[in-house]
Amino acid sequence: MNGAADLHTLTGAYAAHALEDEERESFERHLSACESCAQEVRELRATTARLGLAASVAPRPAMKDEVLRRIAAVRQVPPAERGPDGPPPKQRPRRLAQWALAACVAAAAALGGTAVWQYGQTQAARDQARQAEQQSQELAALLAAPDARTRAAKLSDGAGGAVVVAESRDRAAFVATGMAKPPAGKVYQLWFSDDGVMRPAGLMDPGRSTQTVLMEGPLDGAAGMGITLEPAGGSARPTTAPVAVVNFPA
Amino acid sequence: MSDAVRIGTRATPPPDLQELIARVARGDEGAFAGVYDAVIGPVLGVVRAVLRDHAQSEEVAQEVLVEVWRTAPRYRQDRGSAMNWVLTLAHRRAVDRVRSVEASTAREKKAALLEQMPEFDDVSEQVESRLEREQVKRCLRALTEIQRQSVTLAYYQGLTYRQVAELLSLPLGTVKTRLRDGLIRLRDCLGVSA
Numbered sequence: 001m002n003g004a005a006d007l008h009t010l011t012g013a014y015a016a017h018a019l020e021d022e023e024r025e026s027f028e029r030h031l032s033a034c035e036s037c038a039q040e041v042r043e044l045r046a047t048t049a050r051l052g053l054a055a056s057v058a059p060r061p062a063m064k065d066e067v068l069r070r071i072a073a074v075r076q077v078p079p080a081e082r083g084p085d086g087p088p089p090k091q092r093p094r095r096l097a098q099w100a101l102a103a104c105v106a107a108a109a110a111l112g113g114t115a116v117w118q119y120g121q122t123q124a125a126r127d128q129a130r131q132a133e134q135q136s137q138e139l140a141a142l143l144a145a146p147d148a149r150t151r152a153a154k155l156s157d158g159a160g161g162a163v164v165v166a167e168s169r170d171r172a173a174f175v176a177t178g179m180a181k182p183p184a185g186k187v188y189q190l191w192f193s194d195d196g197v198m199r200p201a202g203l204m205d206p207g208r209s210t211q212t213v214l215m216e217g218p219l220d221g222a223a224g225m226g227i228t229l230e231p232a233g234g235s236a237r238p239t240t241a242p243v244a245v246v247n248f249p250a
Numbered sequence: 251m252s253d254a255v256r257i258g259t260r261a262t263p264p265p266d267l268q269e270l271i272a273r274v275a276r277g278d279e280g281a282f283a284g285v286y287d288a289v290i291g292p293v294l295g296v297v298r299a300v301l302r303d304h305a306q307s308e309e310v311a312q313e314v315l316v317e318v319w320r321t322a323p324r325y326r327q328d329r330g331s332a333m334n335w336v337l338t339l340a341h342r343r344a345v346d347r348v349r350s351v352e353a354s355t356a357r358e359k360k361a362a363l364l365e366q367m368p369e370f371d372d373v374s375e376q377v378e379s380r381l382e383r384e385q386v387k388r389c390l391r392a393l394t395e396i397q398r399q400s401v402t403l404a405y406y407q408g409l410t411y412r413q414v415a416e417l418l419s420l421p422l423g424t425v426k427t428r429l430r431d432g433l434i435r436l437r438d439c440l441g442v443s444a
Contacts, residue, residue, distance in 0.1 A: 012426070
């Protein structure tokens with residue numbers, strides 16, 4: 001496995017979006033704990049932006065009206081919520097309709113792309129989702145969203161899982177399958193990963209090895225999510241190495 | 251493209267992009283028109299460099315602009331300039347698109363890829379973007395051959411560094427480090443700070 005120094009040299013490839021998913025995930029784990037790497041990534045991203053500026057081309061003039069028409073129909077995301085101390089979103093329990101699941105699975109199958117799909121894990125995600133009847137209306141809406149996409153996740157202890165992301169809802173959910181119970185006094189915490197910076201996204205129920213959790217807070221353009229083991233009640237920042245880091249499906 | 255009819259001189263400087271984005275974040279569609287003007291050229295340029303297909307590039311560039319509108323309330327200045335944010339988004343979208351359709355055929359395009367530097371668009375109307383382009387070209391020329399190829403194949407062609415290594419028949423580690431030290435040299439040559 002790569003050492004830290006070796007990982008550090010991936011800043012360039014990461015800034016240029018030239019890493020494959022798996023390596024990007026492991027680099028993002030490294031990034032969240034390496035401020036000098038994060039700073040270098042910011043600088044190299046600013047550098048690649050200059051390469052982008054230099055490639056500037058003149059658009060077809062009519063495009064502007066087309067885009068302005070399109071945005072008139074697109075609702076903006078609300079501003080980011082402040083920190084981990086804000087109140088958790090209200091959740092109204094509601095039964096998850098079967099059609100919502102069907103829509104979720106159909107949309108995911110249509111959009112997921114064969115490369116990131118493994119049928120067994122999809123099936124597991126669907127089975128888990130089916131058990132999520134007590135989850136909130138938001139979760140149902142997320143799973144039913146026409147743009148909902150699913151990505152299988154492997155946890156470090158061998159357990160399975162899946163993330164479901166719907167940009168139109170600006171939300172994500174995590175489906176855990178057979179996760180090991182956390183040690184006493186500990187809890188699994190979910191995080192959104194913004195370019196390797198972890199943002200708290202709620203806690204999992206320590207009493208259940210299989211569960212579907214609506215991640216707290218908006219996607220906010222997050223590139224992926226992570227899970228860490230934290231003291232009960234959760235932490236403001238990850239204090240342990242992630243048990244999983246998953247990039248959201250593109 | 252020959253019918254681009256923008257005026258090259260400006261009586262007053264354009265509003266600052268950060269400020270425009272801040273107004274867009276409050277739902278100001280008028281400000282979004284200003285953002286569009288400021289970013290569409292580079293966005294389309296980045297996307298087209300990677301995707302090459304004009305129709306697809308327009309489609310993805312439009313998606314990027316819609317995404318800028320949609321997520322402007324979450325843009326955070328402390329993570330970098332607004333232009334960096336927009337162009338990172340554009341590049342990521344383009345790369346995702348190109349990998350989803352042609353990752354497996356990249357090798358067949360070896361010859362085409364190797365000779366293809368982005369077509370820097372010299373009909374550009376603005377002096378400032380011509381200067382920008384000249385500076386980037388000059389700094390790219392200052393790189394070693396391998397640095398330059400690594401950077402341009404990864405950024406402008408949207409290849410992973412593994413694909414770059416295959417194309418150039420170089421060890422992975424070499425491409426990885428050349429990509430990094432190439433970008434660092436570019437950063438210094440361009441005077442980038444972040």
